[in-house]
Amino acid sequence: MKMKICLAAFMTLLMTTLPLRAQGKLNLVTTTEDLAAIAREVGGDHITVDSIARGYQDPHFVEAKPSFILKLQKADILILVGRDLEIGWLPPLIQQSRNSKVQVGADGYLDASLQARILEIPQGQITRAEGDVHPLGNPHYWLDPDNGKIIAKEIFDKLAHFRPNDRAYFETRLNDFLSRLDDAEKRWVAMMAPYKGTKMVTYHRSFPNFAERFGLDIVGYVEPKPGIPPTPQHTLDLMNDMKRTNVKLVLVEPYFDLKTPNAIGRDTGAEVLVMPPSVGGVKEVSDYFKLFDYDLNLLINAIKKTGAK
Ligand SMILES: [Zn+2]
Numbered sequence: 001m002k003m004k005i006c007l008a009a010f011m012t013l014l015m016t017t018l019p020l021r022a023q024g025k026l027n028l029v030t031t032t033e034d035l036a037a038i039a040r041e042v043g044g045d046h047i048t049v050d051s052i053a054r055g056y057q058d059p060h061f062v063e064a065k066p067s068f069i070l071k072l073q074k075a076d077i078l079i080l081v082g083r084d085l086e087i088g089w090l091p092p093l094i095q096q097s098r099n100s101k102v103q104v105g106a107d108g109y110l111d112a113s114l115q116a117r118i119l120e121i122p123q124g125q126i127t128r129a130e131g132d133v134h135p136l137g138n139p140h141y142w143l144d145p146d147n148g149k150i151i152a153k154e155i156f157d158k159l160a161h162f163r164p165n166d167r168a169y170f171e172t173r174l175n176d177f178l179s180r181l182d183d184a185e186k187r188w189v190a191m192m193a194p195y196k197g198t199k200m201v202t203y204h205r206s207f208p209n210f211a212e213r214f215g216l217d218i219v220g221y222v223e224p225k226p227g228i229p230p231t232p233q234h235t236l237d238l239m240n241d242m243k244r245t246n247v248k249l250v251l252v253e254p255y256f257d258l259k260t261p262n263a264i265g266r267d268t269g270a271e272v273l274v275m276p277p278s279v280g281g282v283k284e285v286s287d288y289f290k291l292f293d294y295d296l297n298l299l300i301n302a303i304k305k306t307g308a309k
Contacts, residue, residue, distance in 0.1 A: 026162055029075040029102070031086050032059050033280035034142045035112055035151065037288040039079060041177040042155050046166050052093075055280025058255040060133050060227060062089045072097035075108065077158055082113035085139035110158050113139065116147040119208045133227030134205060143277060144209035145185045148288055149178055180289070188292050189214065195303050200249035201242060201270070203256045206277040214296070219247055222260055230260045242268045248308035249299075251275045254282065271306045273298060 028049040030036040036051040043049065050071055053062045059081065072078065072093055080086055094103060101108035121137035141147045156174040160167040196215035203222040211218045220241055224234040241247075242264070250272045252261045258272065265272040275295055276282050285294045302308070 023163065026159065027074055027076045028079060029071050029077070030079045031090060032081055032142075032278060034278050034288065034291070035079045035081065035155075037279045037291075038142075038148060038152050038177075039155050041288065042152055042170055042174050043159055044169065044173050046163065046169060047159065051280075052090075055276060055278035055285065056254050056282070058253070059085055059278070060088060062086070064089050064093055068093050069096045072102060073099050075099060075102050076162060077108045077110060078102035079110045079112055079155065079158075081139055081142070082111035083118060083136040083139035083141075084133070088133075107161070110154065112151045112154055113141065115150050115154060116141045117144065117150075117209070119212065120205070132225050138205060138208050140206045140277060141209050143207060143291075144213045145181055145188070145292065146213065147209060149181060152177055152181075184289055184292065185213075188296055191296055191300065192216075195300065198249070198303055198308050199245060199247045200251055200308070201238065201247055201264075202251040202253075203261060204253055206253055207251065207275075210277075210295070216299075219245060222250070222252070222256075222264065235260055235264065239264055239267050242270060246309070248306040249273060249302055251299075253277050271302050271308075273302050275299070 025045075026043065026047045028036075028039050028043065028047050030039060030049060030051045032053050033051045033055040036049045039047065039049045052068050052071065053059050075097075078094070080090060100106060103109060118137040118141055120134060122135065142151065152174055156170050159170045163170070192214040197217050199217045199219050201220045201222065202218055205221055205223075205226050207218060210216070220238050222230050222235070222238065224231055247268070248270050250261050250264055250270050252258060252272060252274050254274050254276050258274075261272045264270065275298055276285055276291070279285055279288060279291050281291075282294065285291050
């Protein structure tokens, strides 16, 4: 008899906890490791998150693999950078996943750019003329911690929508992330204050939000247009400009060939720095905070070494 009561109580307990438990973890897929890092901050152990692109890859040009379709098939939520960053590879993956939850416009489809501060939005007619890969403004907006906060809030809204019972958990984590990021940002801005206005050149237009936040002056690009490889004439013009205005730094994202940047460095006396624009760009950069810590330290050391102004 006693045993029966125990069993009944156990069954009741099971029945009341099961519906919650049966929901399991929300399964998130992000296009980039930056979005995955921010999602992890908010979602904690109530989510699983997997990124399609690795941080050391050019996010504009990711080779589609069958395993990506499998990831998307199982996803509850897909988070993308947007602004056409993934236009070259994501749409067919979404289609082929046949997962209704993550189709464009579905509840599980989150374009993280919608509330963010986007720079370089083209005026007038939108065009992809000559292969420009930034037709809807600059998609590298996650490199401003203020945009990181906006992305985190958007992810929170989505998680709370899908798991209303876990809202308080996500909210605590969001607020903790925002306050840690606030503190870190103050520290980063203070670190960079002595180097305000330092001139530099970057390979691709990956860093305008970063430069705006930390007071740097990007005066030219190795690429003639975003997504277009360097041409001899453009490189010559760039080197002349750099010599005229005494630019001592060339930043290169890890996935670009160093041949042209090194030639520019030899000709102008500028230091060539490989600087990751994403979490996972180098091994040490394993979360969103470490991305800024790593890049800003790299930059400060190079500025000190070259005397760049
Ligand atoms: Zn780009």
